[in-house]
Amino acid sequence: MYAVLVLSTLLYYAETWAMREKQNQRLRVFEMACLRKIEGITRRDRIRNEEIFNRLDIRLGIIDIMRNKHLQYFGHLNRMKNERYPKIAYNGYVHGTRKSGRQQKRWIDMIREDCKELHLTLQEATCRTQGRGVWRATIDER
Numbered sequence: 001m002y003a004v005l006v007l008s009t010l011l012y013y014a015e016t017w018a019m020r021e022k023q024n025q026r027l028r029v030f031e032m033a034c035l036r037k038i039e040g041i042t043r044r045d046r047i048r049n050e051e052i053f054n055r056l057d058i059r060l061g062i063i064d065i066m067r068n069k070h071l072q073y074f075g076h077l078n079r080m081k082n083e084r085y086p087k088i089a090y091n092g093y094v095h096g097t098r099k100s101g102r103q104q105k106r107w108i109d110m111i112r113e114d115c116k117e118l119h120l121t122l123q124e125a126t127c128r129t130q131g132r133g134v135w136r137a138t139i140d141e142r
Contacts, residue, residue, distance in 0.1 A: 002034065011066060014070075015072065017066070017070075017110075018104070018109065019110065032049055038056065067142070071115075071135075072136075074114075111125075118138060125138075
């Protein structure tokens, strides 16, 4: 029920999100609040999060699920025809200057981080995405 009702609603269109660490932490807190509610455990019971994951037989946390969605969509984009709008937006370049201050995290920055976790460069990952089965196997290695 958790995966069907909560995760599907929460992670709707998450493959396009560019998340910072503070937002990731908020998602983790929400996830644990839901799982504790499902198990009927309060924080006063002093049961560790790992124990709750084991009790509910959950192998991937919400951040890992979101990273998998990013990588799946990255593969989908790379296999897409060049005339399609998502591919045009992905390969596009915006002219002009950015405002001063810390720059916003871009989607491609998230993909680079996820590829680094897989010990791949962005170019190697792009080559692997051409074979759908190979790319799925690469993502499942995580």
